[in-house]
Amino acid sequence: MENKLKLEIVTPNGLILSEEVDEVVCSGSEGEFGVLPGHVPFFTTLKIGMLTYKKGNEARFVFVNWGYAEVGPDRVMVLADSAEKSDDIDVERAKAAMKRAEERLKQAAEVDHVRATSALDRSFARISVAERRR
Helix, strand or coil, X not given: CCCXXXXXXXXXXXXXXXXXXXXXXXXXXXXXXXXXXXXXXXEEEECCEEEEEEECCEEEEEEEEEEEEEEECCEEEEEEEEEEEHHHCCHHHHHHHHHHHHHHXXXXXXXXXXXXXXXXXXXXXXXHHHCCCC
């Protein structure tokens, strides 16, 4: 596995992805970060967003809903609340969820603002990831 990274994405529902890749880019809670083989080890939290990984010249995309990333010189382990490969995202469902969240936010006094904003963020990220399907 020289000059490769083992990328694993795990959710409470099980293993989502386990592949040898060339590069990983994640949405960390402190900003976006990239990982190449030989990276210095670190641990960080992830926010709602897109994880991109490359195999050769091909980029692939995964929606990640919060979590943690453990990075090592030859491995990236992501533990996420939920995750979906771009090909598995139901765009119509994500658009409907976005519309519901926007409607809830219009009723600011009567709604849990944090929950509604998170729902809106998740929907937007899912749609963004789905638009990048390979």
